[in-house]
Amino acid sequence: MTTVAAAPPASAPRRGGRRRRVREAGLGYLLVLPAVAVFGVFVFYPFVENFRLALYETPPYPGLPSHYVGLHQFAQVLTSGAFFQSLLSTLVFVVMVVPTGLLLGLLLAVAARRRLRGMAAYRVIFSSTVVTSVAVAALVFGTLMDPVVGLLPWLGIDPRPPILDNPTWALPAVAVMAVWQFLGLSFVLMSAGLSSIPEDVLEAARVDGASDWTVFWRVTVPLLSPTLFFGVVVATIYAFQTFGQIDILIGPANAAYEHVNVLVYNVLTTLQVNRTPGEAAVLSIALFLLTLGFTSLQLRFLERRVHYGR
Amino acid sequence: MAQVHFRGATKRYGAVLAVDRLELAVADGELLVLLGPSGCGKTTVLRMVAGLEEVDEGTIVIGDDVVNDVAPKDRDLAMVFQSYALYPHLTVAKNIEFPLRQRRIEGEDRRRRVAEAAASLGLTELLGRKPAQLSGGQRQRVALARAIVRDPKAFLMDEPLSNLDAALRVQTRADIVALQQRLGTTTLYVTHDQVEAMTMGHRIAVLRDGVLQQVAPPQELYDRPANTFVARFLGSPGMNLVPASVTEPASVTEPAPGGVPAPGAAPVPVGPPGDRVDLALAGGRLALGGEAALLARKASSLVVGVRPEHLAIDPAGALGARVVIVELLGAEVQVVCALDDGTQVVVRQGADRPRPAAGELVRLAVDSGALHLFDAESGVRLAVGP
Numbered sequence: 001m002t003t004v005a006a007a008p009p010a011s012a013p014r015r016g017g018r019r020r021r022v023r024e025a026g027l028g029y030l031l032v033l034p035a036v037a038v039f040g041v042f043v044f045y046p047f048v049e050n051f052r053l054a055l056y057e058t059p060p061y062p063g064l065p066s067h068y069v070g071l072h073q074f075a076q077v078l079t080s081g082a083f084f085q086s087l088l089s090t091l092v093f094v095v096m097v098v099p100t101g102l103l104l105g106l107l108l109a110v111a112a113r114r115r116l117r118g119m120a121a122y123r124v125i126f127s128s129t130v131v132t133s134v135a136v137a138a139l140v141f142g143t144l145m146d147p148v149v150g151l152l153p154w155l156g157i158d159p160r161p162p163i164l165d166n167p168t169w170a171l172p173a174v175a176v177m178a179v180w181q182f183l184g185l186s187f188v189l190m191s192a193g194l195s196s197i198p199e200d201v202l203e204a205a206r207v208d209g210a211s212d213w214t215v216f217w218r219v220t221v222p223l224l225s226p227t228l229f230f231g232v233v234v235a236t237i238y239a240f241q242t243f244g245q246i247d248i249l250i251g252p253a254n255a256a257y258e259h260v261n262v263l264v265y266n267v268l269t270t271l272q273v274n275r276t277p278g279e280a281a282v283l284s285i286a287l288f289l290l291t292l293g294f295t296s297l298q299l300r301f302l303e304r305r306v307h308y309g310r
Numbered sequence: 311m312a313q314v315h316f317r318g319a320t321k322r323y324g325a326v327l328a329v330d331r332l333e334l335a336v337a338d339g340e341l342l343v344l345l346g347p348s349g350c351g352k353t354t355v356l357r358m359v360a361g362l363e364e365v366d367e368g369t370i371v372i373g374d375d376v377v378n379d380v381a382p383k384d385r386d387l388a389m390v391f392q393s394y395a396l397y398p399h400l401t402v403a404k405n406i407e408f409p410l411r412q413r414r415i416e417g418e419d420r421r422r423r424v425a426e427a428a429a430s431l432g433l434t435e436l437l438g439r440k441p442a443q444l445s446g447g448q449r450q451r452v453a454l455a456r457a458i459v460r461d462p463k464a465f466l467m468d469e470p471l472s473n474l475d476a477a478l479r480v481q482t483r484a485d486i487v488a489l490q491q492r493l494g495t496t497t498l499y500v501t502h503d504q505v506e507a508m509t510m511g512h513r514i515a516v517l518r519d520g521v522l523q524q525v526a527p528p529q530e531l532y533d534r535p536a537n538t539f540v541a542r543f544l545g546s547p548g549m550n551l552v553p554a555s556v557t558e559p560a561s562v563t564e565p566a567p568g569g570v571p572a573p574g575a576a577p578v579p580v581g582p583p584g585d586r587v588d589l590a591l592a593g594g595r596l597a598l599g600g601e602a603a604l605l606a607r608k609a610s611s612l613v614v615g616v617r618p619e620h621l622a623i624d625p626a627g628a629l630g631a632r633v634v635i636v637e638l639l640g641a642e643v644q645v646v647c648a649l650d651d652g653t654q655v656v657v658r659q660g661a662d663r664p665r666p667a668a669g670e671l672v673r674l675a676v677d678s679g680a681l682h683l684f685d686a687e688s689g690v691r692l693a694v695g696p
């Protein structure tokens with residue numbers, strides 16, 4: 001019967017030290033294994049598989065085998081009018097959501113900074129949209145925008161065609177809900193940014209003769225710029241990835257989805273409506289690169305103009 | 311330029327009475343120092359003048375106007391914050407320019423004023439830097455420049471020197487005094503440092519727990535403190551205070567039991583018996599005459615105050631004491647002594663005088679003309695000093 005010595009003999013400390021190091025390294029690999037496995041299965045493998053998928057064309061008739069077309073499919077999809085339309089919708093959506101979401105969050109944060117009775121309750125309410133599920137929010141907004149029981153008929157306006165089926169208003173309507181849902185995060189972010197601004201600097205500005213308006217634009221906003229910058233990055237990514245709102249408010253069964261076919265949603269409709277997984281894969285890669293590109297541009301150019309406090 | 315007048319100005323933070331019915335007039339062109347320990351309400355007073363805190367009761371008048379309801383931006387004041395509160399995103403030039411911009415002072419005029427203010431504080435070389443790139447002393451000068459670049463009704467300065475090292479503090483102190491003299495602008499200057507107050511103020515207002523204790527020119531404050539708090543707070547170290555009781559003069563009553571006269575009792579001026587009293591303190595006796603004696607008679611119990619420079623180690627002295635510590639300060643020596651009853655007093659003497667050793671038993675002579683008498687209960691001053 002043999003036993004493995006748990007501890008190295010005291011007479012060989014150096015060899016024992018090496019052995020212990022090897023054993024520690026082994027333990028280290030063992031410990032990261034679950035994380036690597038999870039990432040591998042759910043991120044890296046799908047990522048590679050998605051790229052492979054993009055190289056194959058699927059015939060639009062079910063049952064036929066897909067065949068290799070290589071990068072040709074990229075060229076085909078990315079130069080199509082449909083892609084261009086979708087890209088445009090995405091950019092319009094980003095432009096509608098990002099500034100509005102950040103500005104409203106900032107205004108709420110400024111308002112909530114006043115030391116008023118009951119302000120704590122408002123802070124909770126303002127930040128609550130962070131924890132509201134997309135499904136719940138979409139149901140609420142769907143009801144508000146309903147052509148029969150919604151807000152507009154209640155106000156005496158007859159929405160025709162219904163907002164969510166309306167080529168002009170469907171995308172803004174989704175943007176309204178996206179802004180609302182982003183407001184909580186925006187508010188929390190801006191509140192944190194505001195609280196890092198030294199109170200006495202704002203007071204100095206007031207004594208120096210600045211109006212509230214001037215203090216806000218000349219002192220608060222510049223000092224908040226690191227937060228605003230971070231907010232722009234986060235909000236842009238958020239806008240690029242707004243999916244659930246569209247899916248639940250409108251959905252691929254409603255022909256109106258074409259008015260709100262932003263890139264991320266286009267991936268789904270290409271897959272479910274057109275049934276062309278290869279094209280969907282190309283679109284998802286395009287979205288990935290677009291997000292990556294935007295974010296690194298923002299990091300490169302905005303950061304340089306940002307004032308980082310003392 | 312204008313006078314600043316507090317009429318019963320009161321500020322409460324919840325249950326804390328930060329400033330209690332302040333009555334104070336800062337004359338036009340005066341440099342008035344608001345002095346007191348940390349937390350006594352000095353900053354609150356400044357902030358009320360600036361409009362950053364509301365006045366709960368009473369009024370504040372700047373020039374001829376009650377400003378209680380005037381917004382800070384319309385009060386036409388310049389404030390130097392303890393933290394300097396520079397705009398961290400703006401260069402030195404833009405920082406100094408900021409108050410001018412707010413008052414629509416444009417073009418050549420503005421450039422000239424910024425250049426002048428910067429030059430008068432030696433900031434010309436630094437105009438392009440951001441506050442983060444400046445030393446503490448430089449930031450302080452930028453804060454001053456931002457204040458003097460305009461011609462405001464008054465300057466408010468909140469411990470502007472407290473973040474500087476000792477040498478720079480002395481230099482800047484002199485600079486501020488010179489600047490204020492040149493500009494002639496009414497200035498309310500806050501500090502907890504009595505040396506700063508003594509050297510800078512035309513007058514000093516001493517504040518304690520939100521209550522004004524005394525307003526007077528520095529020398530008068532030092533020579534005739536209104537109460538034991540002021541007596542202790544001014545001077546470094548402050549006035550020695552020893553509890554005492556009034557007795558009939560030893561020469562009038564029979565010799566003390568055992569036939570031993572009060573050791574080393576100072577010679578008593580000859581006069582009618584009522585004119586003279588003895589003070590029994592810390593196991594010794596001090597003779598008082600004249601007005602001081604009359605005042606002392608009225609009080610049931612007293613506190614005797616004597617400045618360290620009016621005590622001397624002298625074998626013929628009236629009080630017995632044991633030396634605790636001898637502190638050398640170069641030009642002078644501070645001898646901390648424990649009197650026979652344990653009260654500690656400080657004796658200041660020239661460095662050339664013979665120095666006692668710690669633990670040595672000595673006698674202390676009191677310059678009886680330089681005694682201050684305070685009521686033991688209220689701490690209020692009874693008698694005149696020198």
Ligand SMILES: Nc1ncnc2c1ncn2[C@@H]1O[C@H](COP(=O)(O)OP(=O)(O)O)[C@@H](O)[C@H]1O
Nearest residue numbers: 323326328346347348349350351352353354355
């Ligand atoms: N914003 C505030 N809220 C509550 N209490 C305050 C506030 N500011 C000051 N105080 C209190 O008021 C008193 C005076 O404060 P302050 O004027 O800052 O004193 P000083 O400047 O003399 O050190 C202190 O007891 C302080 O704790």
Ligand SMILES: [Mg+2]
Nearest residue numbers: 349352353354
């Ligand atoms: Mg203070």
